[in-house]
Amino acid sequence: MRRFNVVLVEDHTLLRKGLVSLVERFEEYKVVLEVSNGKELSEKLDPACLPDLILMDINMPEMDGYSTTSWVKRTYPDIKVLALSMYDTENAIIRMFKAGARGYIMKYCDPGDLRFAMDSVTKKGYYYSETVTGRLIHTINQYEDLESLDQINPLSVLNDRELEFLRFACTEMTYKEIASRMYLSPRTIDGYRDALFDKLRLKTRVGLVTFAIRNGIVSI
Incomplete structure (x- = not known):
């Protein structure tokens, strides 16, 4: 053994x-x-x-x-x-x-x-762990199901600014710091976040990170 x-x-x-x-x-x-x-x-x-x-x-x-x-x-x-x-x-x-x-x-x-x-x-x-499963794996499995149904590539529904915001969301920066980096107002950043939640059917920042890693937008 x-x-x-x-x-x-x-x-x-x-x-x-x-x-x-x-x-x-x-x-x-x-x-x-x-x-x-x-x-x-x-x-x-x-x-x-x-x-x-x-x-x-x-x-x-x-x-x-x-x-x-x-x-x-x-x-x-x-x-x-x-x-x-x-x-x-x-x-x-x-x-x-x-x-x-x-x-x-x-x-x-x-x-x-x-x-x-x-x-x-x-x-x-x-x-x-159960904690991570609840926050990450559900999101991963969700996109596996989408792929198995041959639905559209979810990246196709995102514009360039949303992709830029998504990359920043995968860092340690706060939303306020992201707003400053993108030369936008915090309200506009909140709008990008909510739009991504809606388009990608996600609910948390962890979900956004999981999506970004899974689709090659950022690497681990």
Whole structure:
């Protein structure tokens, strides 16, 4: 039976030690390194013995989970990252998936859910928690259904300014900042947002990001 090598990146020592103990109880997994932040990970990760999976905290000093996940994706693209976080906000979810995370799960999950998430990421390549499923996967499946019905390409209903707004919506900028960048009023930006929600049958900014990634408007 193959054992998957795991690295833990978590700045709270007590929680990290608890995770080490928990993961070591999963027979297919072995913790090979534990660090407190991304900077320490970049210094201690051995290129000759790379892990299969990294459990990544988000809020860490020196080098947080977003920048660390981006670094892992650029430097060691074969390593899969599972975000383990206290945050379930749209912004946190968007940023981690754009950074390259393959899954996102809450720290207060049951041990069995963590095991399932790790299995999914290592064996299937991805995992979505209930939180992410509710906000992202429904949108993805919605467009899979549209394609299966051979309906029109949804990009064809968007004009150039709406596409420009959509690209900005996939960043960390607020709607007010997007308005300034596009030299438009906040009310006009709200109009673009509402028009996209209506045209694409979406309800949230996360849905817009998912649509943009799926249709190649932005990359993750």
